[in-house]
Amino acid sequence: MMSLFSKSITLGKELRIEAEEFTQLRDYIYDKSGIYIADNRKYLLENRLANRLKNLNLKNFGEYYYYLQYDPGRQQELNKLFEAVTTNETSFYRNPPQIKVFQEKVLTDLLASIAAKGPKVLRIWSAGCSTGEEPYTLGIILHEVLKGEIGQWNIRITANDLSEAVLLSARRGVYTEYSLRTTPREIVSRYFTPEGGKFKIVPEVKQLVSFGQINLSDKTQCKRLERSHAVFCRNVIIYFDDDVKKRVMGSFYDNLLPGGYLLIGHSESLHNITRAFKPIHHPGAIIYRKET
Template identity: 50%
Template sequence: MSISLSSTSPLLLRRTAAITDEEFRELRDFIYAKCGIWVDEKRKYLFENRFGKRLNELGLKNFGDYLQLLRHAPGRDREMQIVFELVTTNETSLYRDTKQLDGFKTHILLPLLAEQRKANRLEINIWSAGCSSGEEPYTLSIMLHEELGLDLKRWKIQITGCDLSPAMVAKAKSGVYSEYSFKTTPENIKRKYFTTVKDGLKVTPAVAALTSFSVLNLNDVLAVKRIPKSHVVFCRNVIIYFDDAMKKKVVGSFYENLAPGGFLVLGHSETLHKISSAFRPKFISGAVAYQKI
């Protein structure tokens, strides 16, 4: 999942009531307290436009009224789901960042499979935290199919995909994607693991069988604790949008979730520098992964 207030949003095409400095700070702080996403004051005008259309839909005159709705209205829980949709932008694809995935395969996945075989523990758990519309978990499932082949039936594999956005989780569960999602996918993989349906290409049942999807707020410590213990956590292009306090909280949760020696895989622009010293950096083909010490 990539979280941002993108200037390309269609919501920017419609202007509404201006947001005051005080309203901006109150709404920003309210959202931060709920999900840990931090919006810098330099993004105020984008924040204003992103929520402007929602105010029109609700017939509200100003952002103060919207804050009152979020705090006190009977339907505030459902409205918070819409808020999460408005503050997350999901830019992803199958086989995204192939160089990093190749490094993951060579330096993490294959040694992990060999280690599990040697210990006679034919089990792999991977957590995709911020899975967006599901492309990353399905990519990981396909990679395991490719590596294990017919031997896959002997293994117990679970790829857990979680995202803040209910709409993205619903799309992930459907497993149907347009051509845009395949822009970096090898043609042979596309033919082998997807079938043509009315709305695009649908992942095969065998690939879907290794995955599960649910809505999860990484700021919810108790919910995070219910994620199965993982050998690998993928959290690419998510924590860069958190402040340092939230980064430390989330990375601490990943550390607790990981099995001894497990790996945390972040996006290229993300680092644990000054965030955590509980991991050992491991260079994987031009990228860095972090191993639990």
């Protein structure tokens, strides 16, 4: 193992990762998270992990790999690693056409169906919730649709992510103007409180959302979650190879109640991954449904 430590090359101030080190770290990340980093993205590990090596006072990527396996602080560092290799680019009301379809068609139909059958219980899973913009958007939409009747419902939005750092931010519920760049102004005024130049989500929305860490590639962890009427997993499966995508979609299918809905990113597709869901075409969006 020590022989690996000499293989990283420093060119100027930039640390380079050698092929063997890249393979070891790439395979380690895949094993722990299901995230696959292709051979042509070696630069991603170099760029995103350079600060981790600096902070830990490590000389090269071989030492970092050793640290991840054997150091007493390896579990805390694993969270830092997840944070470094994932991109948390998001906003409230992201992809407005899809959100509009969910609010005006999918959610309306879902609420009517639940109310007609019995207890007014609604469960939504935001899988890969990042810093909380998506689940809080869903909470806002529920307030907008149900209005004064929301108190008659038992609602829980379960929001999960791989990174503890983004979950910490999500639980705070405080956002910059940039996070609200795609949010209607009247929504901002109704559901956010100005706070030191930022915007804090109101308690009525915050109380609908429960945050927790999860590895979507781990079917055992996914099975522990309460079953859902709708699953949101947008701009997440792009990190996975086909095997993990199929495993994750299987978990979503098992989690969804009959007739439940799956929403993925507008640039993502289930083509060649699964045919378990029925695609429903709407203007500007495709929504997938688990048939009854």
